[in-house]
Amino acid sequence: MIEVRFHGRGGQGVVIASEVLAKAAFRMGFEVSAFPFFGVERRGAPVTAFARIDSKPIRIKSSIYEPDYVVVLDSSLLRGVDVLEGLKPDGKVLINYPEGKKLPNLPPKFKYFVIDATSIAASHGIGSPATPIVNTAIMGGFAKICETVALEPILESIRESAPIKEEENVAAAKEAYEKTREVAM
Numbered sequence: 508m509i510e511v512r513f514h515g516r517g518g519q520g521v522v523i524a525s526e527v528l529a530k531a532a533f534r535m536g537f538e539v540s541a542f543p544f545f546g547v548e549r550r551g552a553p554v555t556a557f558a559r560i561d562s563k564p565i566r567i568k569s570s571i572y573e574p575d576y577v578v579v580l581d582s583s584l585l586r587g588v589d590v591l592e593g594l595k596p597d598g599k600v601l602i603n604y605p606e607g608k609k610l611p612n613l614p615p616k617f618k619y620f621v622i623d624a625t626s627i628a629a630s631h632g633i634g635s636p637a638t639p640i641v642n643t644a645i646m647g648g649f650a651k652i653c654e655t656v657a658l659e660p661i662l663e664s665i666r667e668s669a670p671i672k673e674e675e676n677v678a679a680a681k682e683a684y685e686k687t688r689e690v691a692m
Contacts, residue, residue, distance in 0.1 A: 508561040509655055510571045514590045515580030517552045520642025524578065525556035527646050527668050531660035532560040540565045553588055560655060578649060579603060580624070580641050585611060599652050601687070603641055615692040622648040622687040624679075631675040631682075643669065647680030648687035658684050 511528060515521035522543040529541035540559040557571045573593045579602045584590055591600065591614065598617050603624040604610060613619060624644035634640035643665050650658040662677050669676040 508559060508565070508567075509576070509653075510574045511558045511560075511576040511578060511649075512571045512574040512590075513556040513558070513578045513580065514584050514588060515554055515556075515642075516584070517554050518638060518640070519554075519580045520640045521554045521556045521580055523668055524580070524642040524646055525558045527642070527661060527664045528558045528649065528656065529560070530664035530667065531646075532558075532656050534660040534663060535656065537561060537655075538563060538565050540567075544570055553584060574598065576601070576649070576653065578645060580645055585613075591617065601645065601648050601652055603645055610690055610692070613692055617692075618652075619690045619692060620648065620652050620687055621690050622683050624648065624683055627679050627682050627686070631672075631679040633672060633675055633679055643676040644679040644683040647683030650680070651684045651687040 513521050513525050525541040529539040533539045537560045543556040559565050575595055577590055577594055577600045579590050582604045596616055600617050601620045604621040606623040624641040625639050627644040628639035628641045646661050650661045665676050665680055666673050
């Protein structure tokens with residue numbers, strides 16, 4: 508079973524990102540589960556979402572405590588939330604992080620990948636200039652680091668899930684796929 512935990516803020520599309528992943532994996536023939544966790548919500552408040560992918564039926568209904576992947580849609584959460592909590596020793600972390608800036612010190616036992624999903628989303632007109640919606644760009648990056656879920660099913664799921672600007676969202680995911688890179692700690 509592959510378990511993915513998403514961290515972001517209300518309004519960034521965290522819940523939709525987990526659903527896009529689940530739909531893409533389902534298209535590939537996997538069993539899936541995706542669900543959010545939030546308290547009293549408001550735009551900008553921390554949000555967590557989860558996705559499970561397996562070749563057999565998924566019976567677990569709890570939150571994900573030991574993920575294989577962590578996806579961080581807002582890098583400011585690196586300072587206030589333990590996004591790495593429970594991450595498996597060989598886990599992978601994808602972080603939306605500004606191009607050219609050095610990541611803060613993070614434990615070297617994980618593999619870290621970065622993508623400037625904010626700039627990519629803004630350049631494609633997704634969301635507003637002040638608050639770009641980064642979920643589709645981050646999912647393109649996720650396709651790059653995940654050996655199980657391919658880019659094309661993610662793009663198909665984005666087309667299905669995007670309420671507006673389908674092709675802009677797809678283009679953002681493709682660009683993010685190409686620009687996602689590993690960072691050594």
